[in-house]
Amino acid sequence: MQVLDDLVEYQPLTSDKHKTVKGVDTPTADPAGGAYSWRGRGWLRIASSHWEVLGYGDQDGGWMVTYFNKTLFTPAGIDIYARRKGGLSEEMLGWIKDQLRAVKAEDPKFAGLADGVFAIHHNW
Template sequence: MASTERTGLKFRPPTSSAAPSEDFEPPAISWLQGKWHVTHSTLPMWKKNKNVTITYTSLPQNAELLDDLVEYQPVNSNKQKKVEGIDTPDASARGAYSWRGKGLLKIASSHWEVLGYGDEDGGWAVTYFQKTLFTPAGIDVYARQKAGLSETLLEQVKQELRAVQDDNVKKLADTIFPIKHDSL
């Protein structure tokens, strides 16, 4: 399946629903590294939380593996919570990863992939995660800047998601909601 590119942005369908898109070049692991603010999502748990960030760091013993640190706070609290795991690139699909929790969450796993990304507004990415025992399938919108994407870019991202050749992604595109972030 070909990726969509109607607004100048490139998106692809999830690899779980289609053959890998030959014209979609996923981001390099070095581009993914660093802190991302999760500004929009479809994951219900984020409605009760704020200041959601994900930080990816290559592991010293294997630069292809990413240390995955999710940090957030309950909406009515300043208590910091975190979820830690390791992302392993999927050998059969570029830009896709298998996540495995650390510590007590070692029994938990998930599959996620980059559907679209770009450098506009300081850098952004859209990830799709498959359903797990604990979460429904969903979409996250990441931004390098805490302020997130401009309204124009966010609308372009939603438009492209609605055009992706995957019925689940199209439905999810209409349920994306903003995640609260404390002001700077």
């Protein structure tokens, strides 16, 4: 069981400052794999969450979809990650959203989340 250091760096579009969120991801005993418990570091040590990989693929340069439980600071949600600069094509994003809608019908924890997926603005 390998523990992962987790570092997220970002810059809000309305700020010149770069921000970071640090934590530790520990694999859970999920027999299917791909599920982790996250715990913040530093002042975020009070925050924790569970997240899991829902799917991934090599199309469009590579992508991954994760689901995460709510934390003290954020509601539960779904993230779609893309390796390619500029993100995924509209076609690939549409296909992923269709797959999420199909999962929503089978698993109530996705109610409202699959339809709420939106693209974020990148300044790149």
